[in-house]
Amino acid sequence: MPDGSVVTSHPVVEALLAHYRLQIGADLDAYRNHVYRGLNYQRRLLGRGEVSNDQALAWAVHDLGIWTAHTFDYLAPSAELARQHADEAEVADLPRVIEMVELHHKLRPVYDPLVETFRQADRMDVARGHLRSGLARREIDEITAALPYYGFHRFLLREAIRRITRHPLHPLPMLRW
Template sequence: MDVVLECPLTEQILASFATVIGKDLPGYRNHIYRVLSFYSALNPQDRPLSCAVQIAAAFHDLGIWTHGTLDYLAPSIQLARAFLAERGELQLAEQVSALIEQHHKLRPYRQAHAASVEAFRQADTIDVSLGLLNFGLPRPFIVEVQARYPDQGFHWMLARASARQLLRTPLRPLPMFRW
């Protein structure tokens, strides 16, 4: 298992949204690289990382900043699809959309693109849970990834956004979760 060290395509996307993400950029960037590292360990057949996964990783939470909400899955998918259309790569839209839409699914994903979507879902869960849920990844690897890509306030930003969401919509506090 290797820590993912660079993804030029992901970096290109992040650079184009740097102003919108603002001070949260280092934390979001490190979250993405932690997710990609865990994904790569969970799904070693997808090496080097596919364009679909790199694109989905960059866009998967982006709606938090572009639309100012925790109900960000649809906006994140729209941004990713616009990016794919601009690049003439709409053939990746179904997979990228599934990767983004299902990354907070609470139960295993078993539909189209299941291998990549399920590994991406698990990878994001590992990171959001700070490694408490590990899906079989060795603790030393998780610690190595966390050390290479420190939190930089990402989880604190999520906690603040979740508190705001709870106050705004108490009956729907975490709208990004899917069954």
């Protein structure tokens, strides 16, 4: 079980964010904290204290294609980044890491607990903790106090509006049924 602490650093996440810091630019703090909030929500949903390198890599790259491929259709580019960095991150199960990345915007549940809690944790953060998937409000508040949003939702809104104006018939290409 998690000990109630909030994980604010992991070597795999830090290495990837440092590698892509120039591409992420001004959004780095917002993305970094989104990654760690999601990682902590997933950790609590799973009832685990440790964070595997597989989870850390998936969290580090899950939205990274927004910046590296310059697109809001970022799941495939983000999954490709997981493939590229799997060896250096010493992942144990790359297919599962890819699933976490590719299915994190799936609208229906996933039967693999690791993939499903990843999906739930990302949704919780995008919803600012209003969708809690069983976590207590105090847990959400504890995590967000340690890892503030830093304009993350403003960034999401800006990118969504940009996408909608350019592609009104396909505004959210990352969603999966």
